[in-house]
Amino acid sequence: MIAAEDTRTIKKLLQKYDILKRNVVSYHDFSKKGRTNYITGKLEAGENIALVSESGTPAIQDPGFELINECIERNITVTVVPGPNAAISALVLSGLPANNFLFIGFLPKAGAKRKNKLSELATFPYTLIFYESPNRVESLTGELIERFGDRRASLVREITKIYEEVIRGNLSDILARIKEKKVKGEVVLVVEGYKKELIRSFSEEDIRKELIRLLKQGISKKSALKITLSRYDIDKQRLYNIATKI
Known part of the structure; x- marks a missing residue:
């Protein structure tokens, strides 16, 4: 059996590669509540079931987390085939x-x-x-x-x-x-993650150019000031004084 986020897509894939007919059931955000017990019941009865998502990896922003957890709770063996992420x-x-x-x-x-x-x-x-x-x-x-x-x-x-x-x-x-x-x-x-390092060597002209660059990109003056403060080791009042001249 195959449990699929979108049964239409998986059926096309099976047909393309001439894979023998399989029982395909849906398993998506709207069906997972009822399907989880159904699938785990089948697994406990000895069936092998593949869980596939539409265009990613199950449980990674795709359906699968609840089913996998339920299988673990019931001591049902789960394995993974690395796929797209x-x-x-x-x-x-x-x-x-x-x-x-x-x-x-x-x-x-x-x-x-x-x-x-x-x-x-x-x-x-x-x-x-x-x-x-x-x-x-x-x-x-x-x-x-x-x-x-x-x-x-x-x-x-x-x-x-x-x-x-x-x-x-x-x-x-x-x-x-x-x-x-x-x-x-x-x-x-x-x-990029947070970095504590600030640019310490700069001129007033460097700051002026940075503010102009940000403003030309459609960023508000308030945001441009915040961004510049986050990058340069500059006193807030000095920065505001430079900004008033632009």
Whole structure:
């Protein structure tokens, strides 16, 4: 038996490779509650069942966590066949440190939970991996600039597909690119972890150029000041004095 997030897709795959007919059942976010007991019952009766997701790895932002846990609770043997994972692929393509990282997935959509999570991550020292929809990635990138400063980042979309694209630079560069051309497809945003080091050797002209660069990218003056403070070892009042001359 095969338990699939989308039975239509798996049936096409089975047909393409002329695999013998299998009993295929759905296992997705709307069916998993009832299906979990059904599948574990079949497993306890001695059947072998494969769990597949639509375009990723089960339990990694895809259905599977509850079923796997239930199998473990019932002492049912579970094994894994390594498969596609957008987070790891995007991390490799990003060019950012990959020896230590934190997979975030989708943030809470709004409210205190989202704000608290972003505050918690602001000083996390390792590379961060976010999933986001193409319609909300501009908003997320802006929020990250506000909370984290203008860190190095990489936006990866449509991994392994015809229109695969990797945008590297600072968060402000990525935001400017998104504003210029709407992003489509599945999106992974990889962001550099927190660094305590500040730029200590700079001139007033360096600061002025940095502020102008950020403002030209459509970032608000308030956000541009925050970003500059996060990167340079400069007194807040001195920074404001420079900003008033722009």
